Amino acid sequence: MIFVEDLALTYEQQNNNIYDNGVKALANVNLKARRGERVSIIGPSGCGKSSLLFILAGLIRPSSGNVLIDSCEPDSRRTDTALILQDYGLFPWKTVVENASLGLEIRGLGKREQSDIVIPILEKLGLSEFSTAYPAQLSGGQRQRVAIARSLAFKPSLLLMDEPLSSLDALTRETLQQFILEIWREHNLTLVLVTHSIEEAVFLGSTIAVMSERPGTIIETIVNPLAGTPGYRQRPEFHKVCSRLRSLLGVGN
Numbered sequence: 001m002i003f004v005e006d007l008a009l010t011y012e013q014q015n016n017n018i019y020d021n022g023v024k025a026l027a028n029v030n031l032k033a034r035r036g037e038r039v040s041i042i043g044p045s046g047c048g049k050s051s052l053l054f055i056l057a058g059l060i061r062p063s064s065g066n067v068l069i070d071s072c073e074p075d076s077r078r079t080d081t082a083l084i085l086q087d088y089g090l091f092p093w094k095t096v097v098e099n100a101s102l103g104l105e106i107r108g109l110g111k112r113e114q115s116d117i118v119i120p121i122l123e124k125l126g127l128s129e130f131s132t133a134y135p136a137q138l139s140g141g142q143r144q145r146v147a148i149a150r151s152l153a154f155k156p157s158l159l160l161m162d163e164p165l166s167s168l169d170a171l172t173r174e175t176l177q178q179f180i181l182e183i184w185r186e187h188n189l190t191l192v193l194v195t196h197s198i199e200e201a202v203f204l205g206s207t208i209a210v211m212s213e214r215p216g217t218i219i220e221t222i223v224n225p226l227a228g229t230p231g232y233r234q235r236p237e238f239h240k241v242c243s244r245l246r247s248l249l250g251v252g253n
């Protein structure tokens with residue numbers, strides 16, 4: 001489903017200045033994922049994780065290398081790839097149902113068609129009673145679920161999430177991690193999740209791609225078959241993979 005080969009990305013120079021050669025964000029990135037896989041991407045801040053997701057979503061073009069999603073070049077107009085941004089991207093002046101319908105509205109669906117699609121999703125995500133609330137009236141976890149509802153409205157097959165849980169408290173975070181697993185299962189998704197949380201990467205990713213400092217490259221791909229199984233957090237294997245990540249990322253044990 002995802003095929004990335006020798007990918008490099010340099011942001012072109014920002015100033016008309018001979019000393020500015022641009023920012024080398026990614027170099028030599030290789031990544032493959034099968035349909036239905038859950039890939040966690042973890043790496044230091046500024047190593048190019050968001051840039052990589054934007055490339056997969058077709059929002060920016062790599063400077064070199066090959067990228068294929070389902071054998072096609074990424075294209076931001078494809079509705080089967082959904083990207084959830086770090087700050088949820090909700091409009092404060094729109095209600096929950098309006099925010100969740102936004103993509104459908106942009107694509108010209110009528111109000112009735114929009115609600116036929118969105119209402120059942122909101123129900124599923126436990127947001128029915130908040131459908132006329134505004135984002136400011138919701139908790140962080142609820143806002144994140146609205147953002148998820150919005151992307152599910154297109155029935156995507158590939159869901160890209162950029163640090164979706166990083167601004168949530170620990171309890172909400174664990175609940176939503178479980179929730180992401182349920183969504184993945186029910187919607188037959190391929191999932192790519194960027195995170196800077198070691199525990200989150202290990203709990204969710206059946207594959208964990210570890211990135212280096214900028215220019216970011218994938219220094220190791222860890223196979224993590226027990227991810228998502230009940231009680232995984234309590235198992236010794238979980239802690240072993242966490243320690244492995246800590247040493248790869250050069251953080252204390």
Ligand SMILES: Nc1ncnc2c1ncn2[C@@H]1O[C@H](COP(=O)(O)OP(=O)(O)O)[C@@H](O)[C@H]1O
Nearest residue numbers: 011023025044045046047048049050051052214
């Ligand atoms: N539009 C841009 N123009 C120039 N440099 C950028 C742009 N976007 C990101 N960068 C730089 O590219 C590097 C990687 O950024 P990013 O992909 O956001 O990293 P991460 O998500 O891992 O924190 C950073 O050094 C950042 O400053």
Ligand SMILES: [Mg+2]
Nearest residue numbers: 049050051162
């Ligand atoms: Mg980022």
